[in-house]
Amino acid sequence: MTSIDEFRARARAWLEQNAKPFDEAAGHDGEGTSVPLEESKRFQKALWEAGFAGITWPKEYGGQGLGAEELIAFNQEAADFELPTGPFVIGLGMPGPTILELGTEEQKRRHLPPMLRGEEIWCQLFSEPSAGSDVASLQTTATRTETGWVVNGQKVWTSGAQYSDFGAILARTDPTVPKHKGITMFIVDMHHPGVTVRPLVVATGHAPFNEVFFDNVEVPADAVIGEVDKGWDAAVVMLRNERVAIGAGGRARTNALGYDSLLEAARTRGLESDPAIRRRLALLYARESALTAYGRVLHEETTAGIQIGARGSAAKLAGAELALWAADLAQDILGSDLALGSADLDRVVAAVVGAPGGAVAGGTNEIQRNIVGERVLGLPKDPGVDRNTPFNQLKLSR
Amino acid sequence: MTSIDEFRARARAWLEQNAKPFDEAAGHDGEGTSVPLEESKRFQKALWEAGFAGITWPKEYGGQGLGAEELIAFNQEAADFELPTGPFVIGLGMPGPTILELGTEEQKRRHLPPMLRGEEIWCQLFSEPSAGSDVASLQTTATRTETGWVVNGQKVWTSGAQYSDFGAILARTDPTVPKHKGITMFIVDMHHPGVTVRPLVVATGHAPFNEVFFDNVEVPADAVIGEVDKGWDAAVVMLRNERVAIGAGGRARTNALGYDSLLEAARTRGLESDPAIRRRLALLYARESALTAYGRVLHEETTAGIQIGARGSAAKLAGAELALWAADLAQDILGSDLALGSADLDRVVAAVVGAPGGAVAGGTNEIQRNIVGERVLGLPKDPGVDRNTPFNQLKLSR
Amino acid sequence: MSLIFTDDQKSLAQTVKRFVADRTPLPKVREVIGGDRSYDPEVWAGLAGTLGLAGLTIPEEYGGAGATHADLSAALRELGAGLVPSPLLACVLAAGTLVALDDEEVNRKLLPRLAEGHVVGTLAVSEPGNRQWIPARPATSAVRSGGGFALSGTKVAVLNGAEAELLLVQAAGPEGTGVYLVERPADGLTVAKDDGVDPTRGTATVTFDGTAARLVAGDAAAALDHVADLANLAIASEQSGAMGACLAMTTEFAKIRYTFGQPIGAYQGVKHKLADMYNLWALSDAALREATRAADEEPAKLGAAAAAARALTSQGYLASAKNTMLLHGGIGFTWEHDAHFFYKNAIAGNVLAGDADYQLDRLADKLGI
């Protein structure tokens, strides 16, 4: 038995003892956890104690110091279980790796271990009402004080802000230079009295995100991640991780617009033998499998040291387009049940209504197409996109 | 009986005596006439003598001096017949109306009557190898001489050049000003020894167009249509007519990718009762009918004095998209017959292969979408599209 | 008749548009759909009475205005553009069914009340587990009882089923399939409002358990077939208006929303999608004009033309509403923005009174494929 096989067996054994097997029959709204926060924290701590949190992170910051192969092995085994680790996904997926790459030694020692042990939850504070795809046009400001900085502004689309302890925030620190050059990334204490979190209700009627308001929120000088006015570089690191995470979906069994779910919906209505529906279900399977395989190719290339570059955007785009396509199929399968409503359909209906939101989150399809066109295919940049005008002379949304 | 009804009855009677009824069973390649040129000329002359050529054109230039209602009535009746007037469509549809609007009194008296009588055939010489959608970036030059101008350059996609007597050509007369401002439109004698016409074979294997080379072709000073360096204004008049003409198609029975043709192809293969094919045929009918109705709306609005503006581009775009969609349906109906080939399918196969060409002719779909977006919806112009740089400083295709 | 609007139609459309803007703008619609009733009775009184929409196409002999289908279509476009919750569609279909059946006695009694808008009528045809909008063989049955009939069965997706006082119910009776009239209040009638995806459309499931009913004389199959055409015309009209609203809203947004230093409408990625939305709207609206023209002057062509128009508007609206959400980015996905109401209305409208396949099958039938 190789060390990988051994690791895998150990993970499997631990999961079988400590996690609930995945239950296909159970409802999965796909919009955050329905598990109490304390239980999530307890589980994350146990995961860490068993040696399965921060698998690829260095030991000195609480990680396990292992390789990508172990991580893949663990994730493959974990796919058969329900892990109540939702609240930690953002912190461990985005701010965590960014601090690991760009943070000071002190930041790493202070923040990474409690993140891994489930003691502190993080959120990411980038998007603003007038700065969506064009994150760099953000208007939240951080002004220097004697001891550090004071932050004012509004963020939006923030997952988990309501229970987060810290956030990684982008703020404008110099409005007189081009927009990418006057931004800084900070660690902000979400418990500061100037921070107000308000749930953001979306089209589905749920509130999976928040608006976050910053009113004279002080942050110390050592809260800068990376360098002052170099926040865009840090953001690029973080957004790269985000797009890979979003696109990697594929045949997740929790996906209400996935093959398994829609096959079931068709069977319930006796439609699985309708030739046209049957072919569309087959095509859905094919497209899902292709997306999974593409994610695996990117993963294997990363493991083999091949740069995947902007191809994470290709995966994100493909995932969003597939969801929109599957939403059309879902509608044709559900037929008038959509108009009538019924409890067993809530998940699918919410997913149909939510599909455009999924396509927009993390950058619209248009933005992803631009990224694929320019950075993967090497096409010329859009004419008229000006990277040199000082921020305070830019035209912004009215 | 109103005068319109009377006119209509007279037209019908004449057509019944002089034209062949439309024969659905006959092959229609849709790519020009299969009738000898002399017969076309004879027919056009008879049409004129009977009072049905130039229906809306002024009497002093050989027209009938009637209104749009008479023209519509005639066209409706003519739809049931095969009129061998192909070689005259361009002249009467584009250069003719342009001369009528912008030409000198002398030009009108010299050129319009022989055009109507079928004695002289015209072509349109705009596109160049490096100036397709962006016609104004054309590189053919006209240089002043003592007596007029001398033209050098190459045109492409010219229908009917091989039998044309005259052409309306755009040439650059001032390269030091922005591209739209240094162009002039001329009447050029296609029999000049410096004019070389070469057939252009396209993807279908046919040669419905030509390349035309101009090598020191002299044109007299009075051959300018409109004003010197104002040729772009004349071109806009002419292109507006072109787009309306191309988009108006709809349910033409000669259309190999039309409902009638594809229903027949499905019936031959026993596929018309396949539920999915049957629905797609129904949708084809719906889309064709909608395009016909839209063309009729534009026509009625024009008649009622309402400006249709750039909506001709919407119709052209819709027609091109419909043809591409129908080409997909045709392929699914034909199945492996496409690979095998058979004489009775040649028309449909040629139309499938030709569909992308139809979408490109007269401006790509992207150009039409820009026109609809900017001129119909009032969206801002593309960033970076520069209308002010002198032509000789512009970046052109390598 | 022409395919372009008459001055009267323009004026009617303008009047309705103003009414919608003044009395039932979208913030008001949000309040209504959060409440108990599926529409605002005062708004309905205005639409039916003041504007005369309830009786617009009812023949003059029965107290209506005897206007054309094209006239009604012009008004419905404006209501669709404003997502106005109202029982107009239900009433139009109920009145249309009665006119088509032509039971003189019933018509004399009911049509004037429908024309005035004093009573809400609706049609109950669809049944659970049957994907046909109008079942070929309804499971709902009518048996003789006293001097009339007693109905038993369940009808779904009944427009304004919770509020309608007159229900025209398709049922299998002793002499074949017929249309039966139930007047509320009635015993043995239970109504459950649907909790469907579109909150602007108040449909309900109606269950009959020995409910007293009267058989409306006339050719039920022919009348319901004609009513399917009327439903297609009416729904296509609302959808065309709603598509136009989506297009206008998104075009406006594309002019004022900046990204990367340019209004987003300057980028072809947005501009070309809007051009496609324009074409979806322009062509399906042209098909709708052709269908109302056929309804008014060439009835033999109505079936195909109405199904064609409906197939195009339903699909076009769904695509346009989806793009409205997508092109608005995150903002369009918030509850606070109106885009999702259009999207949900398009989703539900696509399967209302027959889904896309139903319309295309109907079109193919009418074309004789």
Added chain:
Amino acid sequence: MSLIFTDDQKSLAQTVKRFVADRTPLPKVREVIGGDRSYDPEVWAGLAGTLGLAGLTIPEEYGGAGATHADLSAALRELGAGLVPSPLLACVLAAGTLVALDDEEVNRKLLPRLAEGHVVGTLAVSEPGNRQWIPARPATSAVRSGGGFALSGTKVAVLNGAEAELLLVQAAGPEGTGVYLVERPADGLTVAKDDGVDPTRGTATVTFDGTAARLVAGDAAAALDHVADLANLAIASEQSGAMGACLAMTTEFAKIRYTFGQPIGAYQGVKHKLADMYNLWALSDAALREATRAADEEPAKLGAAAAAARALTSQGYLASAKNTMLLHGGIGFTWEHDAHFFYKNAIAGNVLAGDADYQLDRLADKLGI
């Protein structure tokens, strides 16, 4: 096994690519397809012999290289990218049929000759008027005659039917459906080359009239079902390569073609279509890698994976080739430009060895829907 290419596969692909560029670039292909034969025998000798492609996946015991399906796929991508006319596909399917049937005597005699590329073999299954690639019940019949069989019937879309010396023919025989071997020259055999839309693919209609044949022992149904998977792998490989070529050609053009003062690739109208073409290629190629992986190490998953890959590459290639023509504008529509050869290859490839519905039905079968 991994989904990323091994060094050996990269090196094989590079060798084939160089061979194509040197020996059979597109101007050369134009000459070949204008001629009488459907391929250039010298090019075929190079591919089969020098490069060893004919025997690549034939087991070593029969003179082949015993390489993996992923290896063959890497080579076929390059041939697809160059639209190289060759009987390789026909030979791969013929050899695959024999290996799957496993008639020891026949294999010993024929496979080494196929492996060397000294003989061209092909599979004859499709029949006129039947939309199934492999008919469930072939109309072609085999009756006992002398020591062997006599075949009668017509097979269509036979790859390299005009040139193949060995034909493996599906026919209904005395003991059910079997695969019969016809060796040319043979009496009662007529071949008519197809005049199909794609000049790079030399198919033919083959008619048997009492043609002498030998029954190849083995489970014909199972073998042909497996060969359908091999056909899907091979065609998907060619198509993936061709899609990549379309993408590269159009991307390059978008960088150097200027309109309105900008390279057309700077406009989102072009850029976004190219991004979509990239995704069509990247995802269907990933599906293909998964399918060759299944073929090599998880045969139970091959059927679904191969049909899925084929459905995606065929549709993706058709869309990409169409966009290649559209994005090249008028230039792409000229005979002189290569775009139309890809477009025609995509059109014909989409229905080769089973059309889109056939593949999706097959996938649904394999998934147990």
